[in-house]
Amino acid sequence: MSRIVYVNGEWMPEADAKISVFDRGFQFADSIYEITAVLGGKLIDYHGHAQRLSRSLTALGIPVPVSEEHMLALHRQAIARNGVEEGLVYLQVSRGVQDRDFMFGADLSPTFVIFTQSKKVLDNPKWKTGISVITMPDGRWVNRQIKTVQLLYSSLAKMEAAKAGADDAIFIEDGFITEASSSNVHIVTREGTLITRQLSNALLHGITRGSILDLARQAGVPVEERRFTLDEARNAAEIFITSATAFVMPVVRLDGEPVGEGVPGPVSGRFLQLYIQDRIATAI
Structure with a gap:
């Protein structure tokens, strides 16, 4: 079954999810990520991951793309849309898209992606x-x-x-x-x-x-x-x-x-x- 992923404000099948080749996350690793575990369809240690995400983005001068409440809601939607009982929620925020240049503009819009992975995290052998x-x-x-x-x-x-x-x-x-x-x-x-x-x-x-x-x-x-x-x-x-x-x-x-x-x-x-x-x- 194809996953439903979140890209820049839209939910879509993973086959339709596209990021520009000019995204600074792709060209310069100018991007932040977080991974949160899911057990029983619920998020583990979520608030710590959300706070670290904000700290990391602030350190790079990348705007946080959504409010705290919306961020949590998006995580829960990702879990629900993909029926994840056990696994991971992955999110990534890059500085955004511009023609390739080491210097970047101040008006870039962050690229924001969320996807899930259904996998065993308990009973690790x-x-x-x-x-x-x-x-x-x-x-x-x-x-x-x-x-x-x-x-x-x-x-x-x-x-x-x-x-x-x-x-x-x-x-x-x-x-x-x-x-x-x-x-x-x-x-x-x-x-x-x-x-x-x-x-x-x-x-x-x-x-x-x-x-x-x-x-x-x-x-x-x-x-x-x-x-x-x-x-x-x-x-x-x-x-x-x-x-x-x-x-x-x-x-x-x-x-x-x-x-x-x-x-x-x-x-x-x-x-x-x-x-x-x-x-x-x-x-x-």
Whole structure:
């Protein structure tokens, strides 16, 4: 069945959805995106994604295309029109269309797209087995807190990981872990402290990351937000990554060596269950 997608104020079959070749999102990656998970036909952590969208657009000087209320209504319409019970809602806003030039005008109209993906986000089989990751130098631009579509380096990193027989890549900069190719990285020390890198322009300000830290503090788990080294990760009891699509994913091998006992640990498993229970209860 063809999906119904939203393009610049109109709903249409995906085969009819067209974007200009002169769109700056296509030519310059001058574009912002967000992905929100859907469970039971409801949006998970939606308000965090909506707020980050506004922050990212403001950082690039792109107008927010619709009001907060209309944005939520469009997400719900996308879910309803496509009958999505479980999956994702993807939105993208570019600066708009003009003849190709590095300089851009002040009067551009943003290009605004929403589409859905029906797919399983619960019962991920890798939650039980964990994933293997390799490390790579972080070769992305410096403003990673802005959720742009500049994802080429992350895409190539995932391909390199696959070639090495791993599931993902973790980026290293100046001896410290920044994040994974499309997710935030956390470690749990052998003393039970949760450590994650503090917010800065070195990493995306993950919505799931923030939710997990809130849940950890509510559960009485010690939390430190600071930089941590690759050696700290190698010596950790657990490593896990968080994202809107993977929720809480345990890492069991790092550069071919086992993490902790080499199996998903109890802390990441606890956070996964807490996150699912809390976010299903608060879905909208």
